[in-house]
Amino acid sequence: MTAPRTYEALRDELASRHDELSKRLKQIAEYALDNPNDMALETVSAIAERAAVQPSSLIRFAKAFGYTGFSEMQKVFRSHLVENGSNYKERIRSLGRDSVHQSNASSIVLDDFIDGGIAALSNLRDVISPERLEQTVDILAKADVVYLSAQRRSFPIASYLAYALAHLDKRCVLIDGNGGMFLEQARSMRKGDALLAISFKSYASDVVQLVKETRGKGIPVVSISDGVLSPLAQHSDVCLEVEEVEVHAFRSLSATMTLALTLVVALGHALDQSS
Template structure:
């Protein structure tokens, strides 16, 4: 049994290679999907079925034939393609409006983003492995200092983590690549320190380079990412997986910020508990 495609390129190759063996209706569906990837990324099953001249069940059957549990799972690969090819927000907005024929008002958008982020937050505790969370805190507690790196969209999460760590008086350094000096900043990380890298698909090359260098040097590495298939997972001592909300090809950061806030405050509580133990020990010694 062939493996389910994990990205758009793999899916495109599978559709092309399997095309001769598909039924006439599925061939018609394949042609439409590959000829109109932008529309497929955003439109509903009903809209796409009408445009392709097939029934909605045909689209679902097509996605099942390539190993997907449903059409929406396959549609995610088409959306991921646009994340890579349309990094500019104006281009992405135009793509959404062109594909759906819709221009939602601001209140409607606010409700959509609020609902999606609320759902992502409600799922977060069940998605995070509690043992991995404690292991990440063990690494941070032991570290002399914590270095944090997040490029592009992930920079928001990394900068907040740096801010929070400073407020619990944990030495923290933001690996920001100022002047293009990512490599030099990584070289400054001591083996008694720890590194946190935050990166989501399509995984910034700068983040991958920093994680690879840290792994090569044996620096304790915690990553916050979005999938076990992330290239950062094999490099990490601990990987915390976050599923963010997505509305019309725009992904949020609410769950990731919640996770970093949890890490910082939980670390602060550990530090405070350690201080209490130290005070009790000192008092006992002075008695």
């Protein structure tokens, strides 16, 4: 008699053994299937009250299904709650941890990055707010010239955006710091333009400073960054937050790239309509 380790297995067990259960245990089984959230989050006594049973019945219930106590069964309900939620980060973290010590054959590495990339994309769907996306597109559409700023590993994103915006006949300047002219390139920004900055922790100081200065001049700033603590988020008019996944100590760019692509296409639509 081994206890179910997943929510699905437990559900099946609850259903199939329902008939052979005693009256009170039946009652609890029904409550559990109806209110899995309560089972996951509430205390024994709270659940007991809501299900109109004694607390001790819940312990008997858990033991009847092979658990050592109620708490152990509750873990199963809790894990379900997490897996169902918008949290791909967890899965990815465990992925990263496991795979580091395993074989480093390159095809295994590829598998990890593919899994990580898929998770990051799924997560992107959950965390990007449509409103912010609209706002961003709006600001970019209205801008006379779009300035793009990114350094290091974010630079390829800006580089791609420069290419794509040019194809949309949207004027843009890629601040690439070529020839050490980072500030010089940025200086030509003026009212009516907009800045799109991309940076992740640890945030490139050039980009952060540029964002602050630009905002200070009253020029709209939109950014792509991670989390609310990002200095870009704090000093931008709109910030699109991306959670990139780290596998093998290297951060993927799939999600950010996909977001960039989306911006381009959405901007293309917006420009079509206004013209």
